Amino acid sequence: MQGTYTTRAAIVADAPFLWEMLWQAAAVSPDVREMGRERALALPSIRRYLDNWGRPGDAAVVAVPAEGACLGAAWYRLFPATAPGYGFVAEDIPELGIGVSPEARGEGVGSALLEELKATAQAQGFAALSLSVDRENPARRLYERHGFQDAGVSAPSDSSVTLLTRL
Numbered sequence: 001m002q003g004t005y006t007t008r009a010a011i012v013a014d015a016p017f018l019w020e021m022l023w024q025a026a027a028v029s030p031d032v033r034e035m036g037r038e039r040a041l042a043l044p045s046i047r048r049y050l051d052n053w054g055r056p057g058d059a060a061v062v063a064v065p066a067e068g069a070c071l072g073a074a075w076y077r078l079f080p081a082t083a084p085g086y087g088f089v090a091e092d093i094p095e096l097g098i099g100v101s102p103e104a105r106g107e108g109v110g111s112a113l114l115e116e117l118k119a120t121a122q123a124q125g126f127a128a129l130s131l132s133v134d135r136e137n138p139a140r141r142l143y144e145r146h147g148f149q150d151a152g153v154s155a156p157s158d159s160s161v162t163l164l165t166r167l
């Protein structure tokens with residue numbers, strides 16, 4: 001059990017932790033996991049989610065226990081149609097990423113982060129959030145519980161599906 005924790009907006013000093021959570025999220029793919037952390041995070045297709053963090057439209061939240069290291073993070077960023085992320089829907093709809101430390105999973109941290117980040121997006125005036133998830137990833141159930149639905153932009157043959165939640 002993780003005990004009590006709170007969620008808060010990420011600060012500059014949280015950037016290394018965000019990168020660690022990006023690795024955790026990317027490593028769901030066996031190919032990426034095999035590549036190792038350093039090589040994976042150097043790939044343009046992965047690092048574009050956090051590169052030069054702090055651009056207009058970027059936001060992140062972290063879950064922090066009473067003592068010790070962060071437990072998880074969720075963030076979003078806008079992408080241009082000319083260089084879309086995997087879960088791209090529109091230029092004014094940010095794409096969400098999330099990761100929770102392996103030892104903290106399954107205890108509600110991801111749910112708390114999703115709700116906090118949705119509230120942040122709403123406060124910033126965004127109409128929706130999107131994300132890409134492997135069709136077989138159990139995280140899809142979590143997203144659906146938090147209002148995400150098939151955005152209708154993924155080919156049925158894709159191993160991943162893009163989900164969207166309206167805010």
Ligand SMILES: CC(C)(COP(=O)(O)OP(=O)(O)OC[C@H]1O[C@@H](n2cnc3c(N)ncnc32)[C@H](O)[C@@H]1OP(=O)(O)O)[C@@H](O)C(=O)NCCC(=O)NCCS
Nearest residue numbers: 024025099100105106107108109110111133138139141142
């Ligand atoms: C997905 C993830 C962020 C959810 O955070 P969490 O704190 O474990 O989530 P919660 O405890 O709030 O909710 C539990 C739900 O998360 C999902 N989940 C739990 N453990 C998981 C795991 N190891 N991998 C993927 N999803 C998991 C399931 O949907 C679960 O719901 P269920 O009990 O109905 O199956 C976290 O498990 C994780 O980092 N997993 C690995 C990376 C990943 O899959 N990232 C998403 C890529 S799109």
